[in-house]
Amino acid sequence: MGCERKRAVDFAKELSGLIPVGTSQADAEKVLDQYGFTHSFDLRTRTIYAKKRDQESGFIKLDWSATINLGEGQKVESLSVKKIFTGP
DSSP: OOOOOOOOOOHHHHHHHHSOTTOBHHHHHHHHHHTTOEEEEETTTTEEEEEEEEEEETTEEEEEEEEEEEOGGGBEEEEEEEEEEEOO
């Protein structure tokens, strides 16, 4: 038996499937919690900002950033999830 690689999770696909347009703010935040994202809500812009540290490989770090815009009734209007690579 050899070493198993940790399965890379594509959070853009995962979250898009679990937080569709029309999802309530509470349900969206619950999904973010389940996936280990830290998040905050900006009342002025009605936007949830979320971030998750994923992997470190040498000098390069992979993080995920999610922005969820809410509309009337505090329901999801749009979701954007991006990979962020940082390094030296």
